[in-house]
Amino acid sequence: MRIELVRRGERSAAMAYLSPLLALLLTLIGGALIVVVWRVVAADLSSPDSGGLAGALGKGCSDYGKFLYVFFIEPLTAMWSLEDLVAKATPIILVAIGLSLCYLSNTWNIGAEGQIAVGAIAGSFLPIFFPEAQGPFILPAMLILGMLGGMAYAAIPALLKIRFGTNEILTSLMLVYVAQLFLDWLARGPWRNPAGHNFPDSRPFDGDQLLPTLFGTNIRISILFVLVAAFAAWFLMRWTRTGFQIRVLGQAPRAGAFAGFSQNKMVLLTFLISGALAGLAGISEVAGPIGQLRTTVSPGYGFTAIIVAFLGRLNPIGAIFAGFLLALSYLGGEGAQIALGMSDQTTRVFQGMLLFFVLACDSFIFYRLQIVRRPVTQTQAVAS
Amino acid sequence: MTALMLEGILLTIITAATPLLFAAIGELVTERSGVLNLGVEGMMAMGAVIGFAVAHTTGSFGLGILGAIVAGMTMAALFGVVTLIFVANQVASGLALTLFGLGLSGLIGDAFVGVPGAGLARISIPVLSDLPVVGLLFRLDPLTYLAIAITIAVSWFMFRMRGGLVLRAVGDSHSSAHALGYNVIRVRFMAVLFGGACSGLAGAYLSLVYTPQWTQAMTAGRGWIALALVVFATWLPRRVLVGALLFGGVSILQLHAQALGVGVPSQFLSALPYLTTIVVLVIISRNRALVRANTPAALGQSFVPDR
Numbered sequence: 050m051r052i053e054l055v056r057r058g059e060r061s062a063a064m065a066y067l068s069p070l071l072a073l074l075l076t077l078i079g080g081a082l083i084v085v086v087w088r089v090v091a092a093d094l095s096s097p098d099s100g101g102l103a104g105a106l107g108k109g110c111s112d113y114g115k116f117l118y119v120f121f122i123e124p125l126t127a128m129w130s131l132e133d134l135v136a137k138a139t140p141i142i143l144v145a146i147g148l149s150l151c152y153l154s155n156t157w158n159i160g161a162e163g164q165i166a167v168g169a170i171a172g173s174f175l176p177i178f179f180p181e182a183q184g185p186f187i188l189p190a191m192l193i194l195g196m197l198g199g200m201a202y203a204a205i206p207a208l209l210k211i212r213f214g215t216n217e218i219l220t221s222l223m224l225v226y227v228a229q230l231f232l233d234w235l236a237r238g239p240w241r242n243p244a245g246h247n248f249p250d251s252r253p254f255d256g257d258q259l260l261p262t263l264f265g266t267n268i269r270i271s272i273l274f275v276l277v278a279a280f281a282a283w284f285l286m287r288w289t290r291t292g293f294q295i296r297v298l299g300q301a302p303r304a305g306a307f308a309g310f311s312q313n314k315m316v317l318l319t320f321l322i323s324g325a326l327a328g329l330a331g332i333s334e335v336a337g338p339i340g341q342l343r344t345t346v347s348p349g350y351g352f353t354a355i356i357v358a359f360l361g362r363l364n365p366i367g368a369i370f371a372g373f374l375l376a377l378s379y380l381g382g383e384g385a386q387i388a389l390g391m392s393d394q395t396t397r398v399f400q401g402m403l404l405f406f407v408l409a410c411d412s413f414i415f416y417r418l419q420i421v422r423r424p425v426t427q428t429q430a431v432a433s
Numbered sequence: 434m435t436a437l438m439l440e441g442i443l444l445t446i447i448t449a450a451t452p453l454l455f456a457a458i459g460e461l462v463t464e465r466s467g468v469l470n471l472g473v474e475g476m477m478a479m480g481a482v483i484g485f486a487v488a489h490t491t492g493s494f495g496l497g498i499l500g501a502i503v504a505g506m507t508m509a510a511l512f513g514v515v516t517l518i519f520v521a522n523q524v525a526s527g528l529a530l531t532l533f534g535l536g537l538s539g540l541i542g543d544a545f546v547g548v549p550g551a552g553l554a555r556i557s558i559p560v561l562s563d564l565p566v567v568g569l570l571f572r573l574d575p576l577t578y579l580a581i582a583i584t585i586a587v588s589w590f591m592f593r594m595r596g597g598l599v600l601r602a603v604g605d606s607h608s609s610a611h612a613l614g615y616n617v618i619r620v621r622f623m624a625v626l627f628g629g630a631c632s633g634l635a636g637a638y639l640s641l642v643y644t645p646q647w648t649q650a651m652t653a654g655r656g657w658i659a660l661a662l663v664v665f666a667t668w669l670p671r672r673v674l675v676g677a678l679l680f681g682g683v684s685i686l687q688l689h690a691q692a693l694g695v696g697v698p699s700q701f702l703s704a705l706p707y708l709t710t711i712v713v714l715v716i717i718s719r720n721r722a723l724v725r726a727n728t729p730a731a732l733g734q735s736f737v738p739d740r
Contacts, residue, residue, distance in 0.1 A: 054520065054737065087540070157524055209711075215718040218471065218524065219661045223707040226654055234700035355528055394539030394649075401475075401533025405511070408521035408529060416520070416737075 054416040064414045069360055069371070071413075072406035077117070079402045084116050085109035087391070112389060119388045120381030120399075130380060132267040136338050137379050140165070140330035140347065142275045142372030144354035146282045147323030149363040153286070154315045155299040160206065160221030161327040162351025163228035164199040168328025169335045170232055171198025173251060173342040176258040177240050183257045191258065192332055199328015200321050202228065207320035211313045217320075229345070236344040251342035260337045271333040275369065278326060282365035295319065327351060348379070349397070356404040359411075375400060442689065447577060448643060450681030452477070452635040454580045456659035457666070457673045458587055459631020464663055465591065466624035467604035467731035471527025472512055473632050474656025475534020479504045480636025482538040485545055485647040498576075498637050505633020506626050508534055513625040517618050520735040535650060545647045576638050581674070583631070588670035600624060604729035607736040617736050632656065654707065661710045665717055668727040676713075683709045 088109030124130045144161045151158045172195030175182060206221040233249075242252040260269040286292035298305035298315050306312065334346050357375050361367030382396030456473050463470050483504035488497025512530045515521045591597035603610045603620045611617050635655070640647050658680055666672035687702040695702075718724055 054518065056737065083537075083540070152525075159528060209715055213715050213719045214721055214724070215711075215714050216661075216664060219657065219664070219714060220711050222657050223654075223661070223710050226707040227704045230700040230704045234698050238698060352528075352532060355525070356532070359525055392540045392543040394536045394543075397532055397536025398540055399536075401529055401531075401536050404529035405515055405526065405533060408526050409515045409519040412519040412521055 053419050053421050054412065055419045057415055057417055061414050061417075064410075065362065068410035068413055069362070069367075069407060072360070072403060072410045073374075075406040075410070076399065076403045079406070080116070080399060081110075081113045083398060084113045084391075088112050116385055116389060116391075119384040121377065123384055124377055124380040129267070134373065134376050134380060135268045135272055138372045138376035139269070139271045139275055139337075140334055140350045141354050141357055141376055142368050143271075143278055143330040143333070144323070144327045144351055145357035145361065145368040145372055146275075146278050146365045147319075147326035148354055148358040149361065149365060149368055150282060150286070150295060151319040151323045152358055153299045153363050154295040154319050155302065156207075156316050156319050157218045158203060158206070158221050158320055158323050159218055159355060160203070160223075160225045160351070161323065161354055162347060162349065163221070163225035164202050164324045164327035165331035165334070165347045165351050166225075166228040166232045167202040168195040168199035168331030169342060169346040170228075170235060170331075171195055171201075171328065172332030173240070173254075173335055176254045176336075177251050177342065180252060185257070187257050188260065188336065191336055192329060195328045195332025196325040197328070199324040199326070199331060201324070203320045203324020203327070204317070207317045210316055217316070225351070232342075232346070233344045236342055240342060242341075249344050253341045254336060258336060259340060260333060269333070269337045271337055274329060274333065275372075278329075279365040279369055282322075286365070291318070327354075353379075353400060356400050356407075359404060360407050375403075378403075442685065444572075446678065446682045446685045447573060448681075449685050450677040451577045451580050452638045452643060452655055453659050453662060453680055454584060454673065454677040455631050455635035455638060456656060457662040457677060458580070458584050458670060459628040459635075460659055461663045461666065461668060461670060461673060462587060462591075462600070462631075463624045463628035464732055465604045465668060465729055466600050466621045467607060467729050467734065467736075468516065468621050468625055469523045469527065469733040470509070470512055470516075470530070470625060470628055471524060471660065472508065472530025472534060472656075473628075473659050474652055474654070475531035475538075476505045476508045476629050476632035477534075477636035477639070477652045477656045477659075478538035478650070479508050479534045480633030481640035481651060482542040482545070482636075482647055484633070484637030485548075485640040486541065488641055489545060489548060494641065497641055498634065501633040501637030502630045503633070505629040505631070505636065507629070509625045509629020509632070510622075512629075513622045516735065517621055517625070520737055523733050523735070531656070535652075539649050542647045542649065546649065547646075549646060574642055576634070576642060579634075580638075584670050584674055591670065601729070604731055607731050607734070611736070611738055617738065621736075632659075635659070658706065658710055661714055664724075665713050667717065667723055668729065679713075680706060680709070 085106065086109070089105040124134060144165065148158060148161060172191040174194060175187060175191050202224065203221075205224060206215075206217040209215040209220055210217040236251060237249040240251045242248070242250055245252065260271055262269050263272070286295065294305065294310045295315055295318075297308065298310055298312055302312060330350065331346055335342050339346060353375050354372075357368055357371040360371035360374070361369070378396050378399050382393060382399070385391045385395050386393050456477055460470065460473055480501035484497045484501030486497075487500030488494055491497070508530060511533075512526055515529075516523050516526045591600065599610070599615055599620060602613070603615060603617050607617045610620075636652065639651055639655070644651065662673055662676045662680060665676045684706045687705045690697070691699050691702050
């Protein structure tokens, strides 16, 4: 007896909605395993007479209960952490919307983390060189520069792909390291605040150079960019010829080619859109929660956005829900670090596991599991 | 520059090339079977941390290496299940493996940060190692010899043995291989596991030999450079050897340049290996005929057998 994957007659609409939830459930089970094992190992190493294995297991389970609370519930119980949740979700969703378009067209931009950094650099140029600049135009100019910066940086792997056929996965990823090193140099070197006591930060932005907050909270107007971007991307994919081309070239490149759609054009377009949104996310971080240019401007939002794009089913609206969940994992990871003394890497383990399960569960949309009782199939008999 | 210094630099270049060689030769076999595993970085990180943890707690270098191989293979098996059995997208699954591996290695490695490692004695082959210039080739550590041996063995296996022919057939046209009666999924799974074992070894080399200690994210993009190396080598094992030395050379020379304090900011020098990778990829991919001649035709495509 064995278990086989069998193609469904048609795409399962129910599974399309259920698979992200199933993936989340499996991630929680995987998380439980990790927390319990972590507790058992830690107990055995530090104190051998802590009630033995059973005691450690019990402690692990109760820790997991605590972990679930700290990770998923506690961040939602205070106003300040809800505001923090929105602040963290904003850049993640912005980037994920752009990446969704890329991945739909079967183009692989995985360098959003670098495009975030370049967007932050390009936008920070104005307040750093014109510290006195104020007025209604300074912020829009910074945002546009940030988007152009991200766009230009994303254009590099796209153009290399179009012109030379260079693998965009590897080049876009390599450019992340380059951008981060360049940002590090700027923040420590030429763009460092002369009056900043040698801290590797730029001068703090102030006044009109910062994104305004909404309704007297700490939530900045960048959350509106998310809504606009999500709507625009949804409209593009649903109602325009370009969106149709993106989808066709992603699912059936040969059919697209016969229809006269240009693969190269779509590679460039999707890279430029995702680069612009990543750049916008970058400048929104430095002109928002951070308030100045630093050696690092993103704790991996560009990579988290990849997970968000898939968890949101490569749908701009789905990305919003998925983005909030992943933003929660950042807050939860910090909570677990403080309350349970777990490593700050807990967040990344959770995120990686989630993406794995999302991808695996997605195959249930087109396939179903079947238990086969035949002892040996014909092909196996030939092979052996 | 004295001959001794030059020899020292050459030795460090070989040391820097070894982990790249391990990871790239493993990924080459995986890709030849038609599977693109972008999780090399994650598997390496797990190999590095498990290798260090096992070697440190048991005091045995050999067990550490074994642990790293098992860790790399376990991660690869995870990838294999998701992409081969659940036919998930290989690119996305590889990214998931990298994110997961980097995170999990950080979680496990928390207890080992700042713990000094032991290092590994080099093997000196008596008479040969005293030769003037080529002598240094006979004074390397055992893992470097192993990496070279694996490369030669893979080259032999792939082009001189029946199994290698099957591997390439599966990677070029899974439908034809399936029609001939080969078990495509099984061949691919084994190739993925081999890649995982090699990546684990590469990680262990970093944490046990190269910088004998564990630090967070110590793989520093080497897994990605190894992936680029496979393209650079146009999927031919012997060219991986050349590529690994080239990339090892760039990363070591920029370190020496930083130490000498040439008038360039250190960040620019640190960016050199990544920029070199991009430039080399562009140069190789410009020659489309060369790339097409050896690229596994079914690379990255999922296979579901008709039953």
